[in-house]
Structures are given as structure tokens and as C-alpha cells.
Amino acid sequence: MASNLTRVEHRVDRNKRYERNGHSGAVVWLTGLSGAGKSTLAAGLEGRLFDAGYAAYLLDGDNLRHGLNSDLGFSANARRENIRRAGEVAALLADAGLVCIAAFISPFAQDRANARVAAGNRPFFEIHVCAPLAICELRDPKGLYRRARRGEIPEFTGIDSPYEAPSAPDLRIHTDSLPIEACVDHLLDFVVQRLADAVR
Amino acid sequence: MASNLTRVEHRVDRNKRYERNGHSGAVVWLTGLSGAGKSTLAAGLEGRLFDAGYAAYLLDGDNLRHGLNSDLGFSANARRENIRRAGEVAALLADAGLVCIAAFISPFAQDRANARVAAGNRPFFEIHVCAPLAICELRDPKGLYRRARRGEIPEFTGIDSPYEAPSAPDLRIHTDSLPIEACVDHLLDFVVQRLADAVR
Numbered sequence: 001m002a003s004n005l006t007r008v009e010h011r012v013d014r015n016k017r018y019e020r021n022g023h024s025g026a027v028v029w030l031t032g033l034s035g036a037g038k039s040t041l042a043a044g045l046e047g048r049l050f051d052a053g054y055a056a057y058l059l060d061g062d063n064l065r066h067g068l069n070s071d072l073g074f075s076a077n078a079r080r081e082n083i084r085r086a087g088e089v090a091a092l093l094a095d096a097g098l099v100c101i102a103a104f105i106s107p108f109a110q111d112r113a114n115a116r117v118a119a120g121n122r123p124f125f126e127i128h129v130c131a132p133l134a135i136c137e138l139r140d141p142k143g144l145y146r147r148a149r150r151g152e153i154p155e156f157t158g159i160d161s162p163y164e165a166p167s168a169p170d171l172r173i174h175t176d177s178l179p180i181e182a183c184v185d186h187l188l189d190f191v192v193q194r195l196a197d198a199v200r
Numbered sequence: 201m202a203s204n205l206t207r208v209e210h211r212v213d214r215n216k217r218y219e220r221n222g223h224s225g226a227v228v229w230l231t232g233l234s235g236a237g238k239s240t241l242a243a244g245l246e247g248r249l250f251d252a253g254y255a256a257y258l259l260d261g262d263n264l265r266h267g268l269n270s271d272l273g274f275s276a277n278a279r280r281e282n283i284r285r286a287g288e289v290a291a292l293l294a295d296a297g298l299v300c301i302a303a304f305i306s307p308f309a310q311d312r313a314n315a316r317v318a319a320g321n322r323p324f325f326e327i328h329v330c331a332p333l334a335i336c337e338l339r340d341p342k343g344l345y346r347r348a349r350r351g352e353i354p355e356f357t358g359i360d361s362p363y364e365a366p367s368a369p370d371l372r373i374h375t376d377s378l379p380i381e382a383c384v385d386h387l388l389d390f391v392v393q394r395l396a397d398a399v400r
Contacts, residue, residue, distance in 0.1 A: 011243060011258055012250045020250075043211060050212045050220075055255075057296040058211055067318060068288035071281075081271075088268035089289060096257040096298055118267060 017097035021055045023195045025094035027119045028187075030103040031112060031166065032129030033158045034144050035136030037175035037183065041129055042103035044184035045191065049099055052192070057093055059086060060103040076155065080111055087115030094122045099195070107163045123198045127187065128169040131176040133158050170194075217297035221255045223395045225294035227319045229287075230303040231312060231366065232329030233358050234344055235336030237375035237383065241329055242303035244384035245391065249299055252392070257293055259286060260303040276355065280311055287315030294322040299395070307363045323398045327387065328369040331376040333358050370394075 018024055028045065030038045042058050049056035065072075069085055072078040083106050093100035106112050116124045136158065137145040148156035155161040166172075171190050173183050218224055228245065230238045242258050249256040265272075269285055272278040283306050293300035306312050316324045336358065337345040348356035355361040366372075371390050373383050 012246055012256070016250065046212055050216065055297075056212070059292070063292060063295065067291060068285060085268060085285075089292060091267060092259070092263060092289060093293070093296060095263065096293060096296070097255075098296055 021097050024123055024198045025097045026099045026123035027090045027094050028101045028125050028191055030127045030129050031106045033136045033163055035139040035141055036129045036131045038103040038129045040180055041183055042101045045187050046101050048188050054099055055097055056099045058101045059090055083111040087118040091118040094119055105157050107157045109164045125170040126166055128166045128172040130172050130174050135176045221297050224323055224398045225297045226299045226323035227290045227294050228301045228325050228391055229315055230327045230329050231306045233336045233363055235339040235341055236329045236331045238303040238329045240380055241383055242301045245387050246301050248388050254299055255297055256299045258301045259290055283311040287318040291318040294319055305357050307357045309364045325370040326366055328366045328372040330372050330374050335376045
């Protein structure tokens with residue numbers, strides 16, 4: 001019986017997943033300040049893509065921080081490792097054929113570049129979800145800016161830690177100048193078009 | 201524009217993924233000695249499930265070690281962290297609606313129990329891929345036993361590190377007494393049946 005174990009079958013070919021789903025696996029990476037609207041846009045995009053027949057999955061702090069990244073704190077190194085793992089998991093989800101929508105502040109350009117590298121030759125779209133800091137702080141959906149201003153959250157992006165805005169994102173969405181539904185429409189149109197253009 | 205960001209849409213409901221795929225997301229966890237046949241069985245199961253219309257994805261050392269787990273060495277702690285992360289990623293893939301087939305030696309019962317916990321209320325099937333050590337060492341598909349016997353790989357499972365066989369696996373497959381194709385058939389039948397029984 002030993003010999004028959006050498007006949008290892010191949011993994012499911014990516015072309016077969018493409019045929020099944022009607023699109024390539026891909027990573028849609030949303031970066032921006034806390035309060036810029038990443039989560040809202042990401043959830044809207046996931047729902048709209050899914051309803052349009054795409055295989056789509058939203059990856060964000062909610063499903064990483066309590067599981068895979070539960071061992072990580074909030075030091076500078078831990079935050080970078082958080083983003084590194086997010087990029088690697090997004091790549092696996094894309095490899096599995098899904099359009100992975102990854103929503104993370106991801107303030108450092110190098111970390112985002114690494115996430116693109118992890119995706120290999122899969123489509124990777126860097127989306128800058130953009131709003132002025134003053135607007136984000138006014139929205140403050142999780143009360144984090146208030147806590148950061150009180151000194152309760154050290155090295156908070158935009159307050160006492162830098163946000164390196166993408167210099168050449170694949171798309172920039174200004175959530176302060178368009179209603180959120182229009183922002184989702186715009187993002188959906190972009191992703192659908194770029195996936196249609198993507199090679200398998 | 202601040203207020204409209206509070207209308208966060210929900211994530212895609214798991215029932216919608218169930219309806220789309222025709223089955224629940226799940227984790228099929230293959231454990232066993234090196235050379236027991238995990239990779240062959242896993243690849244065979246992935247291909248057969250996919251061809252039968254299931255959303256399936258194979259997770260193993262090949263797609264973890266070079267990416268997500270590239271920061272991990274082979275110390276006892278690093279190996280356990282390797283399995284912890286594998287369990288968490290398998291859970292995410294199941295959450296995305298896929299049948300994740302995870303193939304890892306995963307020698308420690310506690311680590312496998314943790315992987316089951318990570319999967320939450322998704323179906324999780326522990327499959328013991330079983331063959332006598334002597335057979336596995338004879339097969340030695342990657343030449344690892346030879347190197348371990350030479351002392352080149354410390355703490356190699358089965359040689360100088362224990363393998364805690366599952367005491368009550370969901371299924372045990374003896375790859376030394378059945379042709380591999382029959383083993384794949386058996387595993388496929390089991391998974392298909394259990395998925396059909398699974399609550400959404």
C-alpha cells in the first residue's frame with residue numbers, strides 16, 4: 001500500500017474556481033482613518049457583491065481580533081503583525097476564490113505594500129477611504145478619538161501616530177462629500193469593472 | 201454627512217451562504233503521522249467535493265508555512281502556534297461558507313480541541329488518518345523520517361516526540377489496509393452525509 005500514496009492529486013485549479021464563481025479571487029483592501037467609513041463601505045460592498053452573485057467575504061478587526069490575532073496587543077509591532085496576518089489571510093481567501101474585502105486602518109504604506117505582495121498575482125485593489133480628520137473625529141463611531149484625546153489610547157492613528165495616505169491608490173473615495181450609498185455604488189462599480197478586466 | 205455612517209449594514213448572513221452553496225461551511229480536520237496519507241486524502245477530498253458542487257478549500261503546510269506562518273520556526277511553541285493559527289484560519293474559511301479541509305500532523309489533543317472551539321457552532325469533523333509508524337516510515341514521502349533518524353530533525357512526531365492519537369475521532373481511516381481511492385470514497389461519503397445532517 002505504500003506506493004499508492006505517491007499519487008498525490010493536484011489542488012483544485014484556480015481556473016475551475018473561476019468557472020464556478022464567474023470571477024477571479026481578489027483582495028479589495030480598504031485603508032483609512034478610524035471613522036472614515038471603511039466598515040460601512042466594506043459591509044455594503046460585501047452585501048451588494050454577494051447579492052449580485054459574487055463569492056465575497058468581509059475581513060476586519062471583528063473577525064480577526066478575537067480569533068487569529070487574539071494573541072496580539074496594540075504595540076507598534078503587534079499592530080504591524082496584525083496587518084501582516086490580515087494580508088496573508090486575505091490572500092488565502094482570494095486563493096479560495098473569494099473576493100476578500102479587507103477593512104483595516106493599516107496606516108503604513110509598507111504594510112499595505114506587503115499585503116499586495118502576499119496576494120501574489122491575484123487582483124489587489126488598494127482603496128483609500130478618505131475623510132478629513134476633523135470629520136472622522138466628529139463622527140467618532142466607536143468613541144475612540146475621545147478616548148485617544150484623553151490619553152487613554154496611546155499612538156492612535158491621526159492623533160499621535162501618523163497615517164500614511166496612499167500616494168497612488170487604485171481608488172480614492174471621499175466619504176465626506178458623497179452620501180454613503182453613493183460611495184458604495186461607486187466602489188461596487190469599480191470592483192465589478194476591474195474584476196471583469198482581470199485575467200484569470 | 202456624519203450621521204449616515206451610523207447605518208452600518210449587516211454582514212452577509214450565514215443562511216444566505218448556505219442557500220447559495222447548498223451546504224454549511226465546515227472544517228474537516230485531518231490529523232495523523234507524517235506519511236499516514238493526510239495530504240493525499242485531503243487533496244482527493246477537495247477535488248471530489250469541488251467536482252460534486254461543494255465550495256471546498258484545502259489548507260495545509262504548503263499554503264501556510266510560506267505565508268501566514270513564515271515567522272514561525274519549529275520549536276515546540278512555534279509548532280503549537282502553527283496549529284492554533286491553522287485552526288483560526290480554518291474557522292474563517294468555514295465562516296466564509298467553505299468546507300475547509302485542514303491537513304496537519306497536529307499531534308496534541310489539546311491543540312485539536314482548540315481548533316474545534318475556534319470553529320464555534322460550525323460542523324467540525326476530526327478525522328484520524330491512521331497507519332502504523334513502521335508503514336509511515338517506509339513510505340517516508342518527504343524523506344523526513346530518514347532525516348529524523350539521522351538526528352537532523354529534533355522532536356519529530358513519532359520518533360522523539362509523541363503523537364496523541366484521537367481517542368474518539370469522528371472518523372478513523374486506516375490507509376494501510378485500504379487502497380487510497382477507497383479511503384477517499386469513504387471520507388467523501390462521511391463528509392457528504394454529515395453535511396447533509398448538519399443544521400445551518
